Structure formats: structure tokens, C-alpha cells
Amino acid sequence: MSGFFLVLIFFSFVTHQITYTLESFLLFFEEMPAWQKLVWVFSCLLISWLFEGNFPLFNFDYKKWKHDGVNLIFLSMSLVINVLFGLMTVGVFTFLTTNEFGLLYLFETPIWIELLITILFLDFFAQYIVHYLLHKVKWMWKFHMIHHSDTKVDATTGSRHHPGDYVLREIFALIAIIILGAPFAFYVIYRIATIFFTYFSHANVNMPIWIDKIISTIFITPNMHKFHHHFERPWTDTNFGNIFSFWDRLFGTLVYDDPKKVVYGLDVLDDSRDEDLLYQIKVPFDNSIKTDY
Secondary structure (H helix, E strand, O other), X not given: OHHHHHHHHHHHHHHHHHHHHHHHHHHHHHOOOHHHHHHHHHHHHHHHHHHHHHOEOOOOOOOHHHHHHHHHHHHHHHHHHHHHHHHHOHHHHHHHHHHOOOHHHHOOOOHXXXXXXXXXXXXXXXXXXXXXXXXXXXXXXXXXXXXXXXXXXXXXXXXXXXXXXXXXXXXXXXXXXXXXXXXXHHHHHHHHHHHHHHHHHHOOEOOOHHHHHHHOOOEOOHHHHHHHHEOOOOHHHOOOOOOEOHHHHHOOOOOOOOHHHOOEOOOOOOHHHOOOHHHHHHHXXXXXXXXXX
């Protein structure tokens, strides 16, 4: 009997330590200053650039500084939108916490399970679902075209979003947060993970097929995501996931083939103007551009 109580005490101690560590971990992200988030963004980019330079999937004949410069301008627009949304949603997070509003408050579960549920739901609703709609709804697709118009896909392409496209993503993320009642720290961790996988999956890296296939059973990988950037359907309308690949597997939108077959760009846009910033900004409002729907 004494042995049973020793095991119970040990289990209680370990559970307490895990909970304490996780709470400290969450507090770090809750109080994470903006400059650290920015460092994370550029750290992911720099690491991607390092691998792209040494192990490229495609050897592009282009001025990388010009190409990446255009995509980084789109990134700067997204950062401004992100800051504005952050300021607008402070009250939302306060309301959710104060009033214990959301699905997570309906059940008593360990923090790590709530965090996992949050990341899974946000990846599904604020990534897979909205991404699917960006391809299927005509006016949304016009905004999303800019992301697909890049003819030299690399890590910076992950930041190539028209402001209208990015606002739609932020709205869906906010709706997901309200549905769950997820705390701010959970949202920050989700965004940190999203940033990593965005640059990782777009990186122009020649990852060995056998490694890529193993990782892609759970996560989105560079080879897997490249088919999404093929210039024509049906490949363009596949592989919508951002972090997890099983959404595409569940809903039949998964494609996996030889990434060397992929040709970047869009068949309804002028590929020669993929680095023309003004042209790209105006695409959603140009009625002469076909949407292929």
C-alpha cells in the first residue's frame, strides 16, 4: 500500500512540475515583446536563405535582392496590419478571459491539451479553411492571386500576401479565437509556429524525397507545398495546409509528385510582371484579369 502512495505522490509531483513549467512557458509568450517576434521572423528567413543558397531545388536566373525586396515590401504591409489587428483585439482577449467565453471553458482539461486543441483548430480554421475559400470564392481568389503570381518561389514568397488577403486571414483567426476562447499566449505560440512553417514550406530547398515524405505524413514540407504553386489547376487547388498535412489528407486535397515538375506562376497573369509591385497591388481590382471560374 505504501508503494502505491509513493507512486501517487511522485505522479502528483511530476504533474505539478509540468504544469508549473508550462505556465512559465505560456507567460513568456504572453509577455513576448514585438521586437522578439520580429527577430523570430527574420531568423526563420535567414536560416531559409542559408539552406536555399547551399541546397536549392531550382537554380533561378534572377536578381534575388530585387525579387526578395518586393516580397519583403508585402511583408512590411502584413506587419502593419498585424499591429493594427493586435491593437483592435486587445479588448477581445480581455473579454474572453474575464467572461470565460469560448469552448475551452466548457471542459476542465490540462493546459497542454487546451494548447494543442487551439493550435489544431487555428491551423484548420484560420489556415486550411480560409485558404480553401481564397481559392474557391472568386473575389477572394483575386486577392490571393498575388501570392501565386511569384515565378521564383522561395522563403520570402511566404510573406507575399496582398493586404486584402492578409486581412481575411486575420479575420478568420480572430473568429477562431472567439469560438475557442483561447488566451493570448496560445495565439502567440500558434503565430510563432505558423511563421516557421510558412518560410519552411516555401523555401527553395532540395530536400531529399525520403526525408520529405516522412515529415509530410504529419507536417507541411517544402516538396509538398511546391505543388500548390504550380501555374495551373488542378495542382494549384491542392495542399492548402500550413502546419499539419492531415487536413489535406482528410479532405482529399493532397497531391504528392516530383517537385521538379512544378512550374511557378499563374496561367491567367502576366509572369513578366511578377516583380511589378504596383501591378500586383492592382490585380484584385482589374476586371480584365480572368479568374478561371
